[in-house]
Each structure stands twice: as C-alpha cells, then as structure tokens.
Amino acid sequence: MRDNLGFIDSLRDTREPLVEIILQPGTRTIVVQDPALIHQMLKALGPSLDKGRLYDKLGQLLGDSVVTAVGRNHVRKRRQLQPAFAHTEISRYVDMMRAEVTATVAGWERGRTLDVREAMVGLSLDMLAKTVFAGSLDDAVFRRLRSDLSVVLNDVGVRIMVPDWAERLPLPFNRRFDRARDGVRATITAAVDELQASGHDTGDMLSMLLRAIDEETGEPLTGHQICSEILTLAVAGTETTASVLSWTLYELARHPDIEARILAELDEVVGERPVTFDDVTRLPYLNRVITETLRLHHPGWLVTRRTTEETRLGGWTLAAGTELAYCQHALHRDPERFPDPDTFDPDRWTDPAQQQPPPGAFLPFGDGKHKCMGDRLALTEMVTALATMLRSVRLELSEGQVIRQVARLTVRPRTLQMTVRPRNRPRAGAGL
Secondary structure: OOOHHHHHHHHHHHOOOEEEEEEEOOEEEEEEOOHHHHHHHHOOOHHHEEOOHHHHHHHHHHOOOOOOOOHHHHHHHHHHHHHHHOHHHHHHHHHHHHHHHHHHHHOOOOOOEEEHHHHHHHHHHHHHHHHHHOOOOOHHHHHHHHHHHHHHHHHHHHHHHOOHHHHOOOOHHHHHHHHHHHHHHHHHHHHHHHHHHHOOOOOOHHHHHHHOEOOOOOOEOOHHHHHHHHHHHHHHHHHHHHHHHHHHHHHHHHOHHHHHHHHHHHHHHOOOOOOOHHHHHHOHHHHHHHHHHHHHOOOOOOEEEEEOOOEEEOOEEEOOOOEEEEOHHHHOOOOOOOOOOOOOOHHHHOOOOOOOOOOOOOOEOEOHHHOOOOHHHHHHHHHHHHHHHHOOEEEEEOOOOOOOEEEOOOEEEOOOEEEEEEOOOOOOOOOO
C-alpha cells in the first residue's frame, strides 16, 4: 500500500515467470511476468478465465457493464456497444473533441501555473461527455454530471483497493462517492427517459444505446443497463486518457527536440487548418510519441484474471479459483525487451537495431477477447488533443520539480504543475 508500483516492479528481480503474492489478507494472487505466458493467458486461455478481483470490485461500484462482464454476457454486451466505436462514428466525434480542446486551451491564462493532471481529467471528461451526450443535456445538467463524474473518478481507485467491509463504513469518503455515483445514475436515467419520450435521435452515443437491443430478451436496454455502460466507460476511458495526456505533456517539456519534431510534422501535414479525423493516421511521429508514452508511462498497473476450472499455464497447473494478474507498467520497462527502458525514445519503434517486442510484452490496450474496444477512440482523442494543444501553447516544467507517480485506478502523476506559455511561432514562409 505504501509503494504498490515499486513492489510490483521489484518482482521482476526474482526472474521468475510466476510469483505468488498476497494483495489483501486471505487473497493470494499469482503475478504472471513472462510475456509468452501472459500471451497464453489472454489469448488461448481467455475464453475460460473470469476477470478477477479488480473487475469484481468495479462491478460492485459501477454496475454490470461490458468492462466487468464475462463469458457470453461479455460477448453480448460487446456486440451491443460495438457500433458506437465504428470508424464512421469516431470520425464524427473528432469535431466535438477538437472544439472542447480549443475551448479548454483558450481558458488557460498565459504565464500562470496549471495543474496539468486536473486539467487533463477535466478535458477528457468534457470530450467523453460531449460524444456521449452531445445533444441530450442542457448546460446546467451537464455541469452537474461533470462534477459528479469528477468525484467518482477521483475516488474509485481508492475504493477498489480497500477491503470490501471498509466500503460499508459510514465515512465521509464513502458517502461522497455513493452520492456522486447515484447522482450520475440519476442524470443519465433522466436523459434516457426524456429521449425515449421525445423519440428524437440526437446523434450521440446515448441515442445509439437507446436503439440497441438486448440479444437475450429481444428488448431495448433498460435505463439501469445504459447507466452502467456509460458510467463504466466514463471511468475507464477518461481516467486512462487523462493519464496518458499528462505524461505525454511532461515528456515533451523534458524533450524540446521531440516537441519540435511534432510541430514540424503538424506544419507539414495539417498546416494552419484544424486537425481532422483523416490526420490521425497521417501523423506517424506523433503516434510514435503516444506509443512510447504508453510504454514508459502505461496507466495500467495491475490487470486481473481468475481461473474458473483447473487450468494449465505453461508448465504449471492452477486450481480453479486462482487469482492471476499482470502489470503493464513493469512489463513495458523490462530491459530484456526494451533496451534502455527508462529513456523516452519514440524512435525505438522504427529503429531496425531494436527488435520489436514479442507477443505479450507490449500491451497498450490489452489483448484477447477483452482487449479494449475503445482503443481507436482513445488514440483519436489523444492525437486530436495533442495536435490542437501543442500548436497553441507551450507547457514548461519549473526547474527542479520532481514528478512522482502514484498508482490508484491508473498510474498517474501525483502532482504535475506546469506554466502555460503562448506558442509564438513564425507563419509559413516568414523569416526566422
């Protein structure tokens, strides 16, 4: 609990493919460290594994959703949500995302210090909420939803880590979380009821979910089902996107040469016009920067699974009910797979001298049947946000500032204070 990341990282020094640890009294967990075994666990064994304790807790806190479901229930829910993450839908979201980033950056006072982590959480919330509720909420309701979601995001990581009995204590922390979660559910339920009554399709994700049919019952999704899906997607998507954006801005402040290459690429590909969906795949260097951030600062620090029957993993036989876990943060910093692993080097992904990591060694969005279904949406959000921000402002780290990482729901900076500077750049064709 004092240094969960340091503890998980230290397991690598054992050089053992499987290490048994005790996360909480009475809970024994096998940490899988060998990429080949992780690949086997996620791909070959994926259909026979439950999601494990982490997702049990998420389900208790947020409800039954595609992120927490297993087996046939997961397949069914994934099919219901898949249309929201189709290529055509994501392309429609880009204009909304860009507008939110532009408005957010315009509100940053030049020369003032910005809490980057909080700013990225707010931006990610706004981008997600606009794609989910683009035409379904008025401003006052949207602000209330955003406030409640912020509380849920800040507190859910701690609630996941505490014993189950601690959640039932009448503590201010627990009451605040429960009140905010119930507030989100009430807001979404009201929006669902209004849309159903009006019969109007507002073109957002909420409208899409209202059209979805439950394969088991043949009926539309209930308001409770829609609430659970949106609440879980908000927590899973917003928290991870905010962490990756924060770490990317931190690394660019430390590496002005890398930032300069991004700006040169944006000048060449985008020029003076706004970034569009088509640009996402036409900015290879910016994409490599994001990939390197996902390697060095991956937001996932512990992903769990559970055997549902006696299972063979490599040379080991695991009893039914065995808790399994792997750590992307430790996996992506393994010097055997990533030379000079603590160096932020986007060019490692195109360097012919460096072997590409084997299956199971680099898992930015997981793998197998539970691979993140929002991976394309997340990458589109990050490219759009960075391409828009970097052309408007420059963020500076104060000299001597030490940035420490903390693992809650995701691995994020404990605090990241940066100074906002205007991006004074010469116009195309102007003399330097």
